[in-house]
Amino acid sequence: MGGDRHPVSLLTRLKSPHTLAPSTAIAAVLGAGVPLLFVGLFFLWPVATMMGRGFFPDGVLDLGGFADVLTRPRTLRLIGLTLGQASLAAVITTLLGVPVAHTLYRLRFRGRRVLRALIVVPFVLPTVVVGVAFRSLLREGGPLGFLALDGTFAGIMLALVFFNIAVVARTVGAAWEGLDDRQEEAARVLGASPARVFATVTLPRLAPAIVSAASVVFLFCSTAFGVVLVLGGVKFGTIETEIYLLTTQFLDLRGASVLSVTQLLVVVLVLVVAARLRPRQTAEKGRSLARSPRPTDAPTLVVTALVAAFLALPMVSMLVRSFTTRDGFGIGNYLALGTTGTRNALVVPVWVALGNSLTTALAATVLALVIGLSASLVISRRPRSLGLRRALTGLDGVLMLPLGVSAVTVGFGFLITLNQPPFDLRSSPVLVPIAQALVAVPLVVRTILPALTSIDPRLRESSAVLGASPLRVIRDVDLGIIARPVLAASGFAFAVALGEFGATSFLSRPDRPTLPVVIYRLIGQPGGDNFGMAIAASVILAAITVAVIALVERLRVGTVGAF
Amino acid sequence: MTGLEATGLDVSGVRVSFAAEGSIPAGIAVDGVSIDVRPGEVLGILGASGSGKSTLLRAIAGLETLDAGRIEWNGSDLARVPVHQRGFALMFQDGQLFPHRSVAENVAYPLKVLNFRQGLSKDGVAERVRELLELVDLSGYEGRRVTSLSGGEQQRVALARALAADPKLLLLDEPLSSLDRELRERLAGDLRGILSATGTTAIFVTHDQDEALTIADRVAILDAGHLVQVGSPSEVWRNPATERIALFLGYSTILSSAQAGLLGLASTGAIAVRPSALVVAANAPIEGIVVRDSPTVAGSRLRVVIDGVGELSAVSMGERRYSSGEHITLALDRSAVAELP
Numbered sequence: 001m002g003g004d005r006h007p008v009s010l011l012t013r014l015k016s017p018h019t020l021a022p023s024t025a026i027a028a029v030l031g032a033g034v035p036l037l038f039v040g041l042f043f044l045w046p047v048a049t050m051m052g053r054g055f056f057p058d059g060v061l062d063l064g065g066f067a068d069v070l071t072r073p074r075t076l077r078l079i080g081l082t083l084g085q086a087s088l089a090a091v092i093t094t095l096l097g098v099p100v101a102h103t104l105y106r107l108r109f110r111g112r113r114v115l116r117a118l119i120v121v122p123f124v125l126p127t128v129v130v131g132v133a134f135r136s137l138l139r140e141g142g143p144l145g146f147l148a149l150d151g152t153f154a155g156i157m158l159a160l161v162f163f164n165i166a167v168v169a170r171t172v173g174a175a176w177e178g179l180d181d182r183q184e185e186a187a188r189v190l191g192a193s194p195a196r197v198f199a200t201v202t203l204p205r206l207a208p209a210i211v212s213a214a215s216v217v218f219l220f221c222s223t224a225f226g227v228v229l230v231l232g233g234v235k236f237g238t239i240e241t242e243i244y245l246l247t248t249q250f251l252d253l254r255g256a257s258v259l260s261v262t263q264l265l266v267v268v269l270v271l272v273v274a275a276r277l278r279p280r281q282t283a284e285k286g287r288s289l290a291r292s293p294r295p296t297d298a299p300t301l302v303v304t305a306l307v308a309a310f311l312a313l314p315m316v317s318m319l320v321r322s323f324t325t326r327d328g329f330g331i332g333n334y335l336a337l338g339t340t341g342t343r344n345a346l347v348v349p350v351w352v353a354l355g356n357s358l359t360t361a362l363a364a365t366v367l368a369l370v371i372g373l374s375a376s377l378v379i380s381r382r383p384r385s386l387g388l389r390r391a392l393t394g395l396d397g398v399l400m401l402p403l404g405v406s407a408v409t410v411g412f413g414f415l416i417t418l419n420q421p422p423f424d425l426r427s428s429p430v431l432v433p434i435a436q437a438l439v440a441v442p443l444v445v446r447t448i449l450p451a452l453t454s455i456d457p458r459l460r461e462s463s464a465v466l467g468a469s470p471l472r473v474i475r476d477v478d479l480g481i482i483a484r485p486v487l488a489a490s491g492f493a494f495a496v497a498l499g500e501f502g503a504t505s506f507l508s509r510p511d512r513p514t515l516p517v518v519i520y521r522l523i524g525q526p527g528g529d530n531f532g533m534a535i536a537a538s539v540i541l542a543a544i545t546v547a548v549i550a551l552v553e554r555l556r557v558g559t560v561g562a563f
Numbered sequence: 564m565t566g567l568e569a570t571g572l573d574v575s576g577v578r579v580s581f582a583a584e585g586s587i588p589a590g591i592a593v594d595g596v597s598i599d600v601r602p603g604e605v606l607g608i609l610g611a612s613g614s615g616k617s618t619l620l621r622a623i624a625g626l627e628t629l630d631a632g633r634i635e636w637n638g639s640d641l642a643r644v645p646v647h648q649r650g651f652a653l654m655f656q657d658g659q660l661f662p663h664r665s666v667a668e669n670v671a672y673p674l675k676v677l678n679f680r681q682g683l684s685k686d687g688v689a690e691r692v693r694e695l696l697e698l699v700d701l702s703g704y705e706g707r708r709v710t711s712l713s714g715g716e717q718q719r720v721a722l723a724r725a726l727a728a729d730p731k732l733l734l735l736d737e738p739l740s741s742l743d744r745e746l747r748e749r750l751a752g753d754l755r756g757i758l759s760a761t762g763t764t765a766i767f768v769t770h771d772q773d774e775a776l777t778i779a780d781r782v783a784i785l786d787a788g789h790l791v792q793v794g795s796p797s798e799v800w801r802n803p804a805t806e807r808i809a810l811f812l813g814y815s816t817i818l819s820s821a822q823a824g825l826l827g828l829a830s831t832g833a834i835a836v837r838p839s840a841l842v843v844a845a846n847a848p849i850e851g852i853v854v855r856d857s858p859t860v861a862g863s864r865l866r867v868v869i870d871g872v873g874e875l876s877a878v879s880m881g882e883r884r885y886s887s888g889e890h891i892t893l894a895l896d897r898s899a900v901a902e903l904p
Contacts, residue, residue: 416748461621464626465649465652466673470645481663
């Protein structure tokens with residue numbers, strides 16, 4: 001029955017106007033080209049150059065650097081510490097996050113939406129602020145000072161878990177919310193106990209989301225920078241902080257490159273595994289009705305309450321500390337933000353740094369949105385050719401890379417590649433928003449893409465058949481439906497850009513620091529009002545972040561912060 | 564040039580294949596199909612699921628790439644005309660209304676798209692939307708959210724939206740299949756009325772023969788990607804071309820010429836018999852023994868054994884029940900049998 005395919009028909013297929021309509025082709029090239037150019041120029045090139053420094057120290061292939069750097073006892077200890085720390089944090093975060101996901105996405109109770117919003121706050125809080133919050137909690141004289149956790153492994157672990165609970169709760173929660181209850185109901189009717197239903201029906205379906213969330217947490221923790229830098233002191237670190245130290249303190253660029261390459265390999269490996277396991281968000285679209293809590297939900301409710309208290313504690317403690325001055329309770333720390341600190345620790349007053357932060361983050365948001373949106377529109381298409389489909393999966397993967405690759409590597413890569421014409425941008429203020437946008441693009445894509453892929457392709461076909469050109473279809477159908485996710489993604493990108501520290505600390509010029517950079521500098525110059533100012537500045541940064549996230553939450557887009 | 568006269572749609576030798584997707588291997592959905600649709604005509608394409616009927620419709624709309632063959636409108640080839648410039652409209656089984664737009668905005672959509680090229684005032688658009696909603700019996704629904712409508716209402720809106728484009732050719736892909744039976748039967752009548760009233764040239768695809776009978780001027784039967792029979796509904800019903808078509812059209816049993824003779828039918832070929840062809844009647848010529856009696860709304864559906872013929876379906880009217888083994892007599896309704904060539 002026509003199993004024979006004539007060469008002629010193959011030819012007409014290749015030249016078919018359907019696949020090569022000029023406007024569609026232009027749109028596809030622009031949609032894929034703009035993100036690729038951006039990521040290529042500002043991510044792949046700098047990072048590849050970094051790798052080149054490791055492999056070709058004097059223009060010839062020399063792997064001696066690897067042997068040399070990777071056999072140093074200190075390096076080995078830090079690599080082990082990084083992996084161990086990230087694995088342990090991923091396990092703890094997952095164990096705590098899954099019950100929270102159940103409570104926030106499967107149960108219905110007053111204040112659920114508020115809790116859902118609050119749980120994202122730690123994730124978008126600037127890493128430096130999280131570090132400062134934990135310092136104010138754990139240091140001698142702090143509310144938990146008696147535990148003597150300041151500068152310990154356990155202290156870092158607490159902060160890492162604090163930071164990443166949202167990733168697990170929201171990723172797993174989004175998947176859980178979409179699960180069709182009827183499979184569980186069928187199992188229960190067949191005689192399975194609730195525990196057995198969870199183990200045999202629910203867990204297998206959640207597994208991809210859980211693995212995906214855990215691997216993302218592992219990535220974030222293994223490249224953690226700000227938190228570890230503030231809390232770890234000299235004893236603890238990660239490959240990331242070591243790259244920073246080697247670059248800025250010891251000027252050992254070869255050692256830093258070797259570590260960057262090592263880190264990149266680990267990151268790519270984890271990303272590949274995560275991509276293979278990533279749940280298809282549109283696969284299951286069931287009726288899922290959140291129900292009122294029952295007595296059997298007590299364990300997950302208790303875990304959620306403890307997690308909520310754990311998340312609130314550092315924030316409250318920081319807020320209280322910000323009003324504590326040397327002269328007792330008052331707003332002295334906030335008033336001091338108009339100055340440059342005790343012994344002129346800063347070049348500009350804190351308020352000016354805040355202004356810098358806002359304008360930079362705004363520019364970064366616009367950039368991330370343009371890149372992320374055009375990439376999402378292209379990735380969401382399902383071309384007939386298998387090769388093209390694979391290419392789109394590849395594009396998706398490349399865009400996710402900046403999420404896991406050390407911000408320090410990126411920042412450092414910028415400095416050694418973008419320092420000569422035609423891209424002599426080293427002293428230009430545009431570098432900071434570009435770096436921040438790189439970090440925000442994956443988050444934008446992850447927020448918008450699920451909404452786009454869940455659009456029934458026949459909806460676009462309806463529009464085309466009724467006379468809409470391909471570009472008009474995108475405007476009327478795609479953009480119309482994803483308006484809210486796009487708005488939510490912009491808010492999310494803004495919050496993330498506002499708090500970005502790793503790359504910004506490398507790239508911001510001394511006379512144009514951002515708020516996180518200023519906070520770090522204030523912590524590093526103890527004495528006088530500086531720590532109090534750092535806390536007050538952190539509170540302000542946190543408050544802005546919380547306000548932005550609260551607005552985003554009002555849009556009720558489930559994919560924000562889910563991976 | 565042949566393009567001067569309005570000859571409607573000409574499909575010739577069309578073949579469409581589909582690419583491998585996941586575990587489904589590549590294959591051919593439509594093979595060597597040729598058919599035409601004259602202006603003002605309503606063609607029903609009838610086929611089982613997987614017969615390629617939706618693919619053929621999508622190919623005509625320009626949503627599928629042809630491997631071979633031509634599709635022409637009024638004599639000019641459509642191969643290089645993209646979907647949105649063909650001036651056709653396609654209505655899907657589940658409507659595919661835009662969820663982020665109201666009823667009026669959905670119906671006005673093609674008008675606004677066209678407005679790009681022509682020029683219709685805002686009031687003109689509103690007036691046209693009002694007319695269309697009245698046509699589909701949904702007056703006053705302008706401001707409703709489409710997500711708040713019932714399935715039948717959504718399909719009516721989808722029809723109004725498709726008609727708003729004032730399409731040269733309206734393509735309907737199982738427009739009523741997602742609805743329940745009662746609504747489906749009522750809307751089928753409405754659809755026929757609306758298509759006649761607007762003089763719309765249309766092709767609609769269905770797996771429901773009653774629907775095809777109600778709506779179409781002419782039916783084409785598609786089986787495994789091939790066009791197997793074309794004709795007016797009554798022609799096709801009276802003279803199914805093959806056994807397979809007969810069974811698909813609701814004939815339940817195929818009898819040999821010898822078996823048919825025992826029922827009093829003289830024929831040269833095989834005979835296809837509908838389940839309702841044998842009717843229980845007193846003192847009728849055919850004798851049978853009841854095997855099973857299943858009550859229906861109007862009476863009974865029976866299985867009976869007729870000596871020399873075998874087990875067949877029969878019907879009886881009224882409330883009388885029959886027990887297994889009972890001897891009855893049956894009459895043959897000649898309008899419910901068809902001779903196969």
